[in-house]
Amino acid sequence: MVFEQVATGGCQSYLVGCEQSCAAALIDPEISQIDHYLGLAARHGVRIRYLIDTHTHADHFSATRELARQLKVPVVMHRASPAPFVELRLADGEMLVLGKLRLSVLHTPGHTADSMCLQVEDRLFTGDTLLIGATGRTDLPSGDPEALYDSLFNKVLRLDPALKVCPAHDYKGRTHSTIGEELATNPRLQKRERAEFVAMMQNLNLTMPTHVTEALRTNMSGGKTVARLLAEAGAKVPFMSLAELKARVEAGEDDLIVLDVREREAYEAGHVPGARLLPRGQLELRVNQDLPDPTRRILSCCELGYISTLAAATLRDMGFLHAVALDGGMKAWREAGYPVKAGKEP
Incomplete structure (x- = not known):
C-alpha cells in the first residue's frame, strides 16, 4: 500500500x-x-x-x-x-x-x-x-x-x-x-x-x-478564502516599488495616476502627494466618471497593500489594462520616510 x-x-x-x-x-x-x-x-x-x-x-x-x-x-x-x-x-x-x-x-x-x-x-x-x-x-x-x-x-x-x-x-x-x-x-x-x-x-x-x-x-x-482572492489578484497584476513611485512623484511625472483606495479619513490623514481618492467600495460605481481614459497608467495604493492589489485586479478586469499596484502600502511608505501630504484632494 x-x-x-x-x-x-x-x-x-x-x-x-x-x-x-x-x-x-x-x-x-x-x-x-x-x-x-x-x-x-x-x-x-x-x-x-x-x-x-x-x-x-x-x-x-x-x-x-x-x-x-x-x-x-x-x-x-x-x-x-x-x-x-x-x-x-x-x-x-x-x-x-x-x-x-x-x-x-x-x-x-x-x-x-x-x-x-x-x-x-x-x-x-x-x-x-x-x-x-x-x-x-x-x-x-x-x-x-x-x-x-x-x-x-x-x-x-x-x-x-x-x-x-x-x-x-x-x-x-x-x-x-x-x-x-x-x-x-x-x-x-x-x-x-x-x-x-x-x-x-x-x-x-x-x-x-x-x-x-x-x-x-x-x-x-x-x-473562496481571502488568501485565495489575494493570490488570484496578485497573479494578474504588476507591481511598482515604493522607491520607483517616490522617484516618479519627485520628478512630477503626469503620466501616472496614483489612486488611493482607502477611506476618506485615512486619505486626509496622509497620502502620497498628488494621489487621487477613490475608496475601494466605490470603485466600480465611480470608475467611469473618475477615470474616463482606460489607456492611462493607474497605480493603486492602500494602507497595507492588500486592498490595492484587489483594486488593481478589478481595474484590469474592467478594461484598465495599465493598472498596477504599489508593492507595499502607506504604512511602508511612511516608515521609509517618504513624503506624505495631509488634507483633502487638490
Whole structure:
C-alpha cells in the first residue's frame, strides 16, 4: 500500500493508494499543500481518484474542491455533509474501491454531524472523532457530545485494538497511535459512563479555532478564502516599488495616476502627494466618471497593500489594462520616510 502522511501545523492529511492499480485517495487535504500532494502522487506513480474530507473542517481550509477542479475527480464526504460540491456521498457501511484496497466507511457523528472514519487495511483514519490523547470537540456547529459518545464507545473503540489511529490533527508531532493505546491512556476515554463523558465535553472551555467562520464558510459552500482572492489578484497584476513611485512623484511625472483606495479619513490623514481618492467600495460605481481614459497608467495604493492589489485586479478586469499596484502600502511608505501630504484632494 502506498502511504504518505503530510503535516501542516497541527493538521494531518494522508495519501493512500494501491501499488498494483496505481489508484490513490487523498484524505483531509489542506489548501496550502496542493503542490506537495501532486508531487507525492507523481513520485509514487499513482493517480488520485478520490478527494476525501472526513468531516466539515472548522480550523483549516480544505483543498478538495480546488484539487477536484484540477484533477477532474470527485469530492467524497458523508451524505450528511452540507457542502453542495460533494459529488460522491457515502453512508455507514459503504466503501470505496481502490484497486485491491477497500476504504470502509464508519459514520461517527459527534464532532460534526457529517464525521466519518475510514478503515484501510491496518489503519483507521479517524478525522476529528478520535485524536491521539484526545477526541474531537463538540462545541462547534453540528457538534453533539451524546452522538460522540455513541460513535466512540459503541463503534470506534470496539474495533481491533491493533488498528493504527491516524487522526486529522495532532499538535505534538505524533504520527499515529492504536485503538488499544487510546483505550488505555487517552484521558477523555476514561470517562466511560455516558453522563460523565457528556458533562466533560460540555465543560472543556476551549478557545475557538483561528479563522473558524471563514473556514466553515468556504468548506461548506466552496467559496473562496481571502488568501485565495489575494493570490488570484496578485497573479494578474504588476507591481511598482515604493522607491520607483517616490522617484516618479519627485520628478512630477503626469503620466501616472496614483489612486488611493482607502477611506476618506485615512486619505486626509496622509497620502502620497498628488494621489487621487477613490475608496475601494466605490470603485466600480465611480470608475467611469473618475477615470474616463482606460489607456492611462493607474497605480493603486492602500494602507497595507492588500486592498490595492484587489483594486488593481478589478481595474484590469474592467478594461484598465495599465493598472498596477504599489508593492507595499502607506504604512511602508511612511516608515521609509517618504513624503506624505495631509488634507483633502487638490
